[in-house]
């Protein structure tokens with residue numbers, strides 16, 4: 220039997236739109252206008268690395284204290300934006316797969332860069348589905364580094380080759396592949412071309428394929 224490891228933002232819930240709103244406001248504070256395509260490159264990477272990219276694109280230099288201030292501002296705004304988020308924002312197909320894992324006792328981990336992952340899973344009532352939650356508070360390196368997924372595999376006591384990762388970001392697909400795992404891309408086929416399977420939505424994964432992915 221294989222194990223499943225899920226990314227959070229963009230796979231389980233569409234928080235990308237809230238991250239985008241919050242980052243745009245931070246960019247505006249140093250007269251930088253964050254485009255949608257630049258925002259694509261922020262998917263899957265940590266908050267601090269995202270700010271460094273924004274500053275690079277905006278050709279702005281800040282000292283450590285100023286950066287910490289912006290990181291706190293960004294997160295406060297983001298937390299405000301997700302305050303009202305509820306179960307209705309769980310993306311299509313997620314609950315079907317999670318119920319399948321529960322019925323078949325498939326080990327499940329979260330592998331997310333977000334330091335807000337526990338809070339979000341709790342808000343969505345999804346914590347009981349996860350045997351392990353690995354998030355931005357547990358790892359040193361951002362995706363595409365495989366650390367977050369390797370730690371998930373270790374916690375699930377499953378070999379990397381027997382893990383199947385669900386991801387919406389190209390950095391996450393790269394992380395899963397460099398960990399030696401099977402990568403399922405959810406989203407733009409061009410962006411996720413290195414994945415083993417690509418879907419527009421998790422809803423497209425039928426029971427036959429789920430059983431094949433789980434090796435049951």
Ligand code: BG6
Pocket residue numbers: 227228235238261262263264265266269294331332333334335336355388
């Ligand atoms: C990733 C998101 O999952 O988590 C990124 O794709 C986000 O957009 C990153 O910046 C860090 O999240 P947080 O919640 O710790 O700021």
Ligand code: MG
Pocket residue numbers: 226227228229230262263386387388391
């Ligand atoms: Mg994501």
